[in-house]
Amino acid sequence: MTRLTAAEKQWLQTVNQHTFTPPPPPQLEAAQVKALIESEIADGKSLEILWGISINETQEAGTRALQLIYPAQSTDERMIFVLDTVTHMHKHDMTPLILQQIEVEGTPAHAAVFQVPSDIVSTAGMIRTSQSELDAITDRGQWRELFSRTEPLSARGQDLPSHVRTSVITAESSVLELLPPADSAPDLSSTSFTLPDLAEPVQVALYTPEAPEHLVIALDGDQHLSNGLLNSLEETPFSATTAVLFLWAEGPFDRAKLFAERDLFAALLQQHVLPWAQSLTVLPDATHRIIAGGSLGGLAAAELCRYYPHIARCATVQSASWWWNNLSNDITEGTLLVEWKKADTTPLDINLFVEVGAYEGYLLSWNRAFRKVLQEQGITHTYREYSGGHDYACWSRGIVDSLHYFTQK
Known part of the structure; x- marks a missing residue:
């Protein structure tokens, strides 16, 4: 897509109008x-x-x-x-x-x-x-x-x-x-990859049981390590069947570039990260891989699942930044969402777990619009609004909940 039509701009303006600021919790005198x-x-x-x-x-x-x-x-x-x-x-x-x-x-x-x-x-x-x-x-x-x-x-x-x-x-x-702190996690295999487009190496860590049946690729993996994702998994049967690949960029500028440019992100996974993980364990195929991300990472997860389904056919899309603009000749927010809205003659064989916090204000309307697009396009998905906000404490729990959803299919 190189330019938005007048109708597309009007639709995005309608989406962008519905926002609110969650009230602060009341306190006693x-x-x-x-x-x-x-x-x-x-x-x-x-x-x-x-x-x-x-x-x-x-x-x-x-x-x-x-x-x-x-x-x-x-x-x-x-x-x-x-x-x-x-x-x-x-x-x-x-x-x-x-x-x-x-x-x-x-x-x-x-x-x-x-x-x-x-x-x-x-x-x-x-x-x-x-x-x-x-x-x-x-x-x-x-x-x-x-x-x-x-x-x-x-x-x-x-x-x-x-x-x-x-x-x-x-x-x-x-x-x-x-x-607990991240360094109290079970034994992890870790490495890093240097890309010419990024200032700092991308960090990767892998937790895997023997013969994993599912693979979760957790974006902003350092945050999920700190927020107890592995501890939450240990309380479920998934700990014995699910490998988790934690991936994160060092610094906000590298993170934005990596997650906003789907071709760069896909190349990193295909050429570096997945071959490295495959050298350590037998990875499940794409139908049993889940890419999970929050905020801009949620956008990256959805985009990768749509355009590179041979990498992962399932995505946990959390509080995704659908306001993101990928056009140099137009400043209108939400251009990537328009791409999803355009009719596609080829059915997408993907499955999405979509969630957003009830206290997120600005992003709530964008993710509700994304749900409507998924419904219009007939894309398999589930959607929920949780009692929380733009918060890794919520997203780490959401990843575990998404495993329940994907494994029921």
């Missing part, structure tokens, strides 16, 4: 929070035991209360509650997500009680900052640096293990899940 804490102290609990987060039932159906209490280190210090996607989308006004400053038994503290949906899955954490630092942030790079300092939450009254890097609020239980 400072006086109510202080009263709750003082009530627990009156029942014999020490303030030190209350430090951290507790997840409690509420009187409102379908919700839970997150109670956070942390010691304050200075009067200028601010503590931000990070509920991944929601916090990032409210970065220009953090006020609703800043813990309140109170004093309990003469001790200054940061405290808040947030109400969240009981089925939400989200990476969660905290950022210690100051009001002066927040006021001075003016660009994306500064926001990225701030969020890079996110610390995992500690469960109430417990010391945070030094090796833990990520904490997740899950729908499965009322306790905080602390994810």
Whole structure:
């Protein structure tokens, strides 16, 4: 495709109009929070035991209360509650997500009680900052640096293990899940490949049981290693039958180039990655290979499955960036989605597991439009909207769920 028609532009504008910003989780007033804490102290609990987060039932159906209490280190210090996607989308006004400053038994503290949906899955954490630092942030790079300092939450009254890097609020239980670091994963074979088009080598790691029946190619594999994909697999029968090929690019610019240029990406897999993996184990054929990616990786997974089905006929497409533009002569968002919408006389023998978070705002409408295109084209797929956002904690779980879907076929 070299140019969009007027009708195609109008359709894309319609898709792009439907967006929203998820509201921040409501929190109790400072006086109510202080009263709750003082009530627990009156029942014999020490303030030190209350430090951290507790997840409690509420009187409102379908919700839970997150109670956070942390010691304050200075009067200028601010503590931000990070509920991944929601916090990032409210970065220009953090006020609703800043813990309140109170004093309990003469001790200054940061405290808040947030109400969240009981089925939400989200990476969660905290950022210690100051009001002066927040006021001075003016660009994306500064926001990225701030969020890079996110610390995992500690469960109430417990010391945070030094090796833990990520904490997740899950729908499965009322306790905080602390994810182990990537270096605690089972033995992995790893290598890297240098491409002339990229500044840094592409990293690859392979986990494989004996004689795998399925292969998952997990894009942004370093994130899935950190978010416990292999731990989740161990809790299912798939751990004995599924190989996982973790692949990631170093740096945002290499990632964008690799995932946005399907021919470059396909060449990497065909000429380098898959032959290397084949030297270590017998890989299943393309009908039993699943390429999985989120965001721009979701776009890459769908594109590879459509245009290179001999590599993988199944794709887990998560929160895909369908706004992406691949034309140099037109700035309209969504040009790749138009290519999918165009009628094709050859039926596509592929199968897609498509999901997007209910709190993603901008991407929700794009992925709903993609679902409609799949329906119009008669492409085999399933679609769901999960209680979460643009978050690897959600996507790692989604990959496991997609295995259930693909193996039922």
